[in-house]
Structure formats: structure tokens, C-alpha cells
Amino acid sequence: MKAYLLKRILLLIPLLLGITLTTFSLLKRLPGDPATGLVGERASPEIIAEIRKQIGADKGFIAQYKGYLTLMMRGDFGRSYYTNRDVLKDIRIKLPNTMKLAFSAMLIAVPVGITIGFIAGYRRDKLISGFITAISIAGLSIPVFWSAIIIMLLFSLTFNLFPPSGTGGFQFIVLPALVLSIPAASTLARVTMTSVADVMTMPYVNTARAKGLSPIKITAVHILRNAIIPIVTIIGLDFGSYLNGAVVTETIFGWDGIGRFTMEGIMKRDYPVILGCIVVSTLIFVFVNLMTDIVYQYLNPGIRLHDKKR
Amino acid sequence: MQVRGGILGYLLISTLFLASCSSTNRLPGYVYFRLSSNPTTLDPALITDVPSATIAAKIFNGLVRLKDGFEIGPDICERWELSKDGQVYKFFLRRGVNFSGGREVTAWDVRYSFQRILDPKVKSPNAWIFEKVEGADEFRAGHAAEVKGFKVVDTFTFAIRLKRPFAPFLSMLTMTQAYVVPKEEVERWGVDFSSHPSGTGPFKLKEWLPNREVRLDRREDYFDTTARVSGIIYKIIPEDLTAITEFELGNIDVISLPASAYSKFRKSKKWGGHIVSIQGLNTYYLGMNSSRPPFDNILMRRAVSYAIDRKRILETFYESRGMLASGPVPDVIRKWDIKEKGSGPPEFKPALAREILDTLGMVGIKVTMYVTAEQEIIDLAEIIQSYLSEVGIKVVIKQLEWSAFKEAVNKGEPDMFWLSWWADYPDPENFLFPLFHSSNLGPGGNRARYSCKEVDRLIEKGQYATDVRDRNYYYQQAEEIIVRDAPCVFFWHKTDYLVKQPWIKGYKAYSIYTMDKGTGIWL
Numbered sequence: 102m103k104a105y106l107l108k109r110i111l112l113l114i115p116l117l118l119g120i121t122l123t124t125f126s127l128l129k130r131l132p133g134d135p136a137t138g139l140v141g142e143r144a145s146p147e148i149i150a151e152i153r154k155q156i157g158a159d160k161g162f163i164a165q166y167k168g169y170l171t172l173m174m175r176g177d178f179g180r181s182y183y184t185n186r187d188v189l190k191d192i193r194i195k196l197p198n199t200m201k202l203a204f205s206a207m208l209i210a211v212p213v214g215i216t217i218g219f220i221a222g223y224r225r226d227k228l229i230s231g232f233i234t235a236i237s238i239a240g241l242s243i244p245v246f247w248s249a250i251i252i253m254l255l256f257s258l259t260f261n262l263f264p265p266s267g268t269g270g271f272q273f274i275v276l277p278a279l280v281l282s283i284p285a286a287s288t289l290a291r292v293t294m295t296s297v298a299d300v301m302t303m304p305y306v307n308t309a310r311a312k313g314l315s316p317i318k319i320t321a322v323h324i325l326r327n328a329i330i331p332i333v334t335i336i337g338l339d340f341g342s343y344l345n346g347a348v349v350t351e352t353i354f355g356w357d358g359i360g361r362f363t364m365e366g367i368m369k370r371d372y373p374v375i376l377g378c379i380v381v382s383t384l385i386f387v388f389v390n391l392m393t394d395i396v397y398q399y400l401n402p403g404i405r406l407h408d409k410k411r
Numbered sequence: 412m413q414v415r416g417g418i419l420g421y422l423l424i425s426t427l428f429l430a431s432c433s434s435t436n437r438l439p440g441y442v443y444f445r446l447s448s449n450p451t452t453l454d455p456a457l458i459t460d461v462p463s464a465t466i467a468a469k470i471f472n473g474l475v476r477l478k479d480g481f482e483i484g485p486d487i488c489e490r491w492e493l494s495k496d497g498q499v500y501k502f503f504l505r506r507g508v509n510f511s512g513g514r515e516v517t518a519w520d521v522r523y524s525f526q527r528i529l530d531p532k533v534k535s536p537n538a539w540i541f542e543k544v545e546g547a548d549e550f551r552a553g554h555a556a557e558v559k560g561f562k563v564v565d566t567f568t569f570a571i572r573l574k575r576p577f578a579p580f581l582s583m584l585t586m587t588q589a590y591v592v593p594k595e596e597v598e599r600w601g602v603d604f605s606s607h608p609s610g611t612g613p614f615k616l617k618e619w620l621p622n623r624e625v626r627l628d629r630r631e632d633y634f635d636t637t638a639r640v641s642g643i644i645y646k647i648i649p650e651d652l653t654a655i656t657e658f659e660l661g662n663i664d665v666i667s668l669p670a671s672a673y674s675k676f677r678k679s680k681k682w683g684g685h686i687v688s689i690q691g692l693n694t695y696y697l698g699m700n701s702s703r704p705p706f707d708n709i710l711m712r713r714a715v716s717y718a719i720d721r722k723r724i725l726e727t728f729y730e731s732r733g734m735l736a737s738g739p740v741p742d743v744i745r746k747w748d749i750k751e752k753g754s755g756p757p758e759f760k761p762a763l764a765r766e767i768l769d770t771l772g773m774v775g776i777k778v779t780m781y782v783t784a785e786q787e788i789i790d791l792a793e794i795i796q797s798y799l800s801e802v803g804i805k806v807v808i809k810q811l812e813w814s815a816f817k818e819a820v821n822k823g824e825p826d827m828f829w830l831s832w833w834a835d836y837p838d839p840e841n842f843l844f845p846l847f848h849s850s851n852l853g854p855g856g857n858r859a860r861y862s863c864k865e866v867d868r869l870i871e872k873g874q875y876a877t878d879v880r881d882r883n884y885y886y887q888q889a890e891e892i893i894v895r896d897a898p899c900v901f902f903w904h905k906t907d908y909l910v911k912q913p914w915i916k917g918y919k920a921y922s923i924y925t926m927d928k929g930t931g932i933w934l
Binding site for chain 2: 131132133134135137138139140141142143144145146148149151152155180183184185186191194195250253254257258261264265266267268352353354355357361362365368369370
């Protein structure tokens with residue numbers, strides 16, 4: 102296990118190098134110059150040149166990339182071109198908000214998705230499974246901005262139960278979390294349904310029934326335990342992507358998260374912000390995947406995380 | 412057993428998590444506004460965006476300030492004198508004007524603040540404000556340790572000597588960038604002064620949660636009329652629909668009405684009576700790249716002007732939310748008439764446009780039009796495209812997001828582009844010099860790349876004229892030539908519509924953000 106973890110951590114180095122290099126090259130190819138954005142609507146070419154020099158945009162690609170890597174080695178993501186604020190400090194403020202939102206969304210999506218999916222798979226009733234399939238397809242296909250608007254109009258404007266925007270505690274988190282949980286719950290329901298239905302046809306379930314085991318024990322030990330691997334994969338993927346920010350949801354509900362921060366950085370060509378966010382997002386994604394792998398092994402010791410000499 | 416444990420664990424985690432969340436409420440005595448984006452910096456030297464400038468106006472003051480009717484009145488100074496040759500301004504500072512830290516403002520602070528804008532180390536994008544001051548160039552080039560033209564006469568008297576008379580100078584001193592800052596605070600915070608501003612204004616910054624809210628608290632020791640509200644809270648809400656919902660719930664006191672919500676509010680019984688409008692100091696225009704074919708030909712540009720029914724577009728698509736432009740200068744600050752003498756703004760005459768194109772052999776020509784990727788602008792571009800296609804000009808629309816759009820237009824890439832110009836200070840010069848003087852091609856503001864020696868000469872004459880009548884005469888001449896040459900089709904001057912809660916008293920909308928000190932409003 103230790104060797105496996107070490108290997109995964111070591112693999113992070115080329116991964117981060119690759120990701121930053123790709124992002125850097127893409128940013129350089131993107132039309133739009135951060136300096137023209139910084140100077141306002143009325144600036145002389147001399148001022149633009151001065152600003153370019155200040156942000157290092159006048160240097161060559163390799164010198165700029167090298168400069169950025171050196172900074173990053175020191176654990177510094179630089180300062181935003183626009184706000185002059187320390188990017189890492191801002192990420193430290195926004196990341197917990199995004200985590201809160203991602204966690205809350207999963208808190209809703211996981212039990213709801215799994216329960217619905219389980220019922221549909223367990224009952225093996227065509228009507229129910231058809232109905233649940235329809236609902237989950239709808240949940241997946243409805244664009245987030247639309248469900249966000251409907252949910253806001255309903256729960257904020259009409260019933261005035263929750264505030265429509267803001268970053269903060271429980272009352273602020275409910276609506277964005279609800280919106281974000283819809284696609285995740287839908288995917289989970291579908292995957293759970295298929296997975297449970299598959300397991301139900303396995304001979305060991307029949308054996309367990311023949312042994313006279315209680316339905317609860319059959320469900321918990323024989324069905325759920327075996328059906329859970331694909332479910333965990335989906336949870337890991339969704340959670341990982343939510344942790345990288347949900348741009349639309351965060352923007353509509355004015356939630357101060359990492360997604361909105363990244364998007365604003367992209368729109369303004371604020372390179373330090375974009376790169377900082379991408380590095381952090383990569384780390385999060387890798388970490389969540391690692392966690393998922395570890396959970397796999399715990400759930401099914403048959404899965405080996407490390408190569409064994411045969 | 413495991414299932415039960417899982418459920419228990421889930422409930423425990425949920426409870427712990429939800430318990431860690433707290434709620435917030437409206438602060439009594441505070442007025443709530445909305446900003447659509449996060450202010451970037453609150454350091455006056457570096458501000459280029461409206462949200463930042465709006466807040467800075469509450470925290471800082473300049474030597475002079477814009478009053479109603481765009482009159483220039485005293486602010487930190489109590490009076491000023493202009494020398495007979497129009498080159499030296501002498502400002503007599505008020506006593507007892509204190510920074511929020513408690514120290515009194517002196518002429519040294521004014522000199523420090525102004526010199527800072529010109530200091531290449533500060534890299535202020537706004538150094539152009541003081542480029543007409545004597546010694547500015549030497550100082551910027553590093554040949555002088557100080558700006559010769561900034562002179563501390565005594566503790567409370569400050570003088571500025573210009574290279575030559577420059578009429579809009581006093582107007583420029585009302586701008587955000589000419590606010591006075593305390594040296595010790597700037598030096599103490601360094602680059603972080605942008606998030607720890609302190610000035611002489613009616614409010615001070617209490618808290619700034621980027622992308623969430625900015626809270627300003629009233630200063631009891633403000634030298635002028637103190638604010639009637641305890642403070643101002645700016646909520647940063649990027650989505651219009653969310654902001655409207657917040658407003659309808661009473662969480663925001665005043666919002667600027669987005670186009671999509673205008674009719675709904677106008678027709679509403681509840682809100683119709685609470686709409687405030689203000690004629691903006693802006694000009695929306697379709698620019699044409701006058702430096703290369705096909706629009707280097709004045710006839711081609713005029714044909715485009717004849718081909719578009721601006722009035723109809725304004726009345727239908729734009730729901731009359733503005734005034735038809737007769738030239739680049741908004742009517743509110745224009746002191747003359749644009750006369751119809753063949754040189755006036757081209758009317759809608761599609762047959763004439765077609766005839767011109769026929770004569771030039773340009774029917775079927777293909778041109779590019781760059782627009783920013785906003786739905787309203789894309790819709791408008793399609794309307795323009797359809798009008799131009801009627802007369803035989805094929806328009807290819809290219810949508811770009813703002814930074815890419817700006818870079819392309821600055822470089823002169825498109826044949827046509829849709830843009831607007833908003834006043835920095837209320838002087839016709841602000842709509843003529845940056846937009847049409849040949850020294851400002853591209854990023855300087857002249858994005859239509861229009862170049863006319865006569866217009867250059869007239870604008871300069873206007874800038875240097877000390878008599879206001881002379882000035883208006885030159886500006887009028889310049890504007891008439893520009894309208895005749897049609898480097899742009901001037902569409903309209905947009906009117907801003909705001910809606911306020913019934914409990915808001917004394918609210919006034921302003922054409923320029925620097926005018927709003929936030930002291931008149933109360934709940």
C-alpha cells in the first residue's frame with residue numbers, strides 16, 4: 102500500500118508539469134492580451150508595453166514558463182494581475198466554499214440516488230424502472246442554469262424559504278446544493294439500478310435466499326456490497342468534478358467558489374489565477390481518484406492496488 | 412448492521428455539517444446595492460473599472476468634485492484660482508479635512524498622490540491625466556526626481572503648472588485617479604493598499620469579501636455633509652436574474668434594470684412608480700476601420716450610415732431606452748446644435764446607399780463585424796447585418812469574448828465593430844480627442860482609426876482655448892466634420908433605468924459615478 106501511494110505521489114510530478122505546460126501553451130495561443138484589459142479604455146502603446154513588462158508578458162514562452170515553475174516550487178502562485186491579491190490566499194478562501202457546496206450536493210445526491218436506484222433495481226418492475234429511467238434521464242438532460250432558475254424562482258421568490266444568492270451558512274447552501282445534486286443523483290440512480298439488477302441475477306443471491314438469510318442481510322451483504330463498485334466510481338467522479346467548482350451554479354447563486362474564480366480568471370486572461378486554479382484542481386482530482394481506489398480495495402479485497410509477483 | 416452504521420454515520424455527518432453553518436441578516440440602517448462584478452482594486456491610481464470607481468467615490472475625495480449640472484465645485488480645496496495665461500491652477504485647501512486614520516490633509520498629500528500617478532514604478536494605467544503638467548515627461552523618463560509642475564506653495568496651498576493651457580484639466584481632476592491618498596498608508600500596505608484603502612471620503616471600508624460583498628461604514632468626522640445611512644453594503648451578484656430576485660425580496664434597495672427586465676418593471680403596478688432614469692454620458696456606435704479598404708472611402712462609410720434605420724431599431728429593439736445620437740458628443744453636454752447642412756447625421760435612405768454602392772461597384776462586398784459575445788449585442792448585430800444586406804453589403808459577424816474582442820479591435824483587425832464610449836469627465840473633449848484624434852489610434856480610443864488633420868487641429872485648438880465660447884466653436888467644427896466623414900455610425904446615448912424600493916428616500920441617479928458620494932440617500 103505504501104509503495105502504491107508513493108508511486109501515485111511521484112506520478113504527480115510529471116502530471117503537474119504536463120498540465121501546467123499544456124495550460125501555459127493554450128493560454129499563449131488564446132486571443133486576448135491581459136495587458137490591454139488592465140489598462141482601461143484609453144492607453145498609449147507605451148503604457149501597454151510597460152504593463153506587459155511588469156507582468157512578464159514581454160518575455161519568451163520558455164522564460165515565462167520557467168519563471169512560473171520557479172515560483173510554484175516555492176509554493177507561490179503569484180498575484181492576480183487585476184486585484185494584485187495573492188492567488189494562493191484567494192484559493193484558500195474559495196476552496197472551502199466549493200468543498201462545502203460539493204459535499205452538500207453529494208449529501209443530497211448519494212442517499213437519494215442510491216435509494217431510488219436500489220428500489221428500481223430490487224423490485225425489477227418494468228413500470229418502476231421505466232419511470233425511474235425517465236426521471237434520471239430528465240435529471241441529466243435538464244441544463245443546470247434552467248433548473249437553477251426554476252428552483253430559485255420557486256424556493257426564493259415564491260415561497261421565500263431560502264435566499265437566492267450569497268455565500269455562507271445553511272440557508273445559502275441549500276439551493277445551489279439542490280441544483281448541483283440533480284445530475285449526480287440521476288446518474289447514481291441509473292447506475293445503482295443497473296448494478297443492483299445485475300447482482301440480483303447472480304447465483305450467490307439465490308444461494309443466500311436458499312440458506313434462509315433475512316432479506317436485510319441479503320441486501321446489505323450480498324447485493325449492495327457487490328453492486329457498490331460502479332456506484333463508488335460515479336460518486337468519486339462527480340465529487341471530484343464538483344470540487345473543481347461548478348461555474349454555472351456558483352455564478353447564478355453568487356457562491357464564492359473556485360469555479361467562478363477560475364472562470365473570471367479565464368475571461369480576464371488573469372494567468373496567475375488560471376494556472377493556480379488548474380494546479381489545485383489537478384491535485385484535488387488526483388486525490389479524489391486515489392481515495393476512490395482505496396475505497397475499492399476496502400469494499401472488494403479482490404481488487405489489488407499494487408502489482409503482486411505471480 | 413453495516414447498513415445501519417452507514418445511515419447513522421450519514422446522519423451524524425449531515426448534522427455536524429449543517430450545524431457548522433450560520434445565517435446572516437440585513438444590517439439595520441444600511442443601504443444595499445448590487446455590483447455585477449467584483450471591484451478589482453480600491454487604489455485610485457490603478458482603477459479602470461466602474462465597480463471599483465463607484466466604491467472609491469465614497470472613500471476618497473479629490474481637490475474638486477462634479478456637482479449637479481456637471482458644474483465643477485470645490486471638494487478638498489475650498490477655492491481655486493487660474494492664472495491669466497491659463498497655465499497655473501492654485502488650489503486653497505480646506506482646513507480640517509482628515510483621512511480616516513485621523514491625520515489632516517495637506518498640500519504635500521496632494522503632491523504625493525498626483526506624482527504617484529506619474530511614477531513609472533506605480534505603473535498607473537491612468538498617467539495620461541497628468542501628462543499635460545509641466546515636467547511630467549522628464550519625471551516619467553527618470554530625468555527628474557520630482558514633477559516640476561506640482562508645487563507645494565505652503566501647507567494648505569497647492570499649485571499645478573501646465574505645459575500650456577489645457578481647458579479640460581479641471582474636469583480631469585474630478586476623476587477617480589485624482590483622489591488624494593495618505594502617503595503613510597500607501598507605504599505601509601504596499602501593493603495591498605488596493606484592499607486597505609483609506610481616504611477622506613464620507614465612508615470608510617469596513618470589510619471587503621471578494622466576490623461576495625463590500626461593506627462601507629459612515630464616517631462621523633467627514634468634513635462635508637455626513638451620510639444619513641449607517642453604511643453601504645454592495646452585494647456582488649453576477650447574474651441579473653438573481654439580482655432581480657434579491658431586489659424583489661427586498662434584500663437589495665436599488666438595482667439598475669437590465670434590458671431583459673425593463674418592460675416587466677415599467678408595466679408593473681408595484682414597481683412602475685419607483686423607476687428612476689438617468690441620461691447616460693455615453694455614445695454607442697458602429698465603428699468602421701477608416702484606415703483600409705473598403706471603409707477608407709468616405710462614401711462607403713456614409714452608405715453604411717444611410718442603410719441603417721437607427722431610429723426604428725432604437726424604438727423597437729431597444730424599447731426607446733436612449734436618445735438618438737446626432738454625433739459623438741452626448742446632447743447633455745453639447746452646447747451647440749449639429750446643423751443639417753448636408754454635413755448633418757445621415758438619415759435612413761437605403762435607396763441612396765444602394766446607389767452609392769452601385770456607383771462604387773461595391774455591391775455584394777463582404778465585410779467583417781466584430782462584436783462581444785453578449786446576447787443583446789449579437790441580436791443587434793444581426794439587425795444591422797440584415798439592413799446592410801438589403802443594400803448589398805454582406806456582413807460576416809464574429810463574436811469574441813471581451814478580452815479577445817478588445818485586442819482585435821485595438822489592432823484594427825475588423826472592418827466594423829460595435830462599441831460604446833463612456834465619459835470619464837463631462838467635457839465634449841472626452842468624446843472627441845480620444846475617439847478621433849490621430850494620436851490615439853487603437854488602444855488610445857480611436858478604434859475606427861480615423862485620421863483627419865483638420866479635425867486634429869480643431870480638437871487641439873479647443874483643448875488650448877481658454878475662452879469657453881472659442882472652445883465650443885472649435886469642438887462644433889470638429890464634430891461636424893466627423894459626422895460628415897462618418898468613421899462611425901452614431902446610434903444612441905443610452906439611458907440608465909434603475910428601480911428602488913419604496914422605503915428608499917433621497918436617492919438620485921448620476922450620469923458619472925464620481926458624482927455619487929452616497930450622502931443623500933436614507934431609509
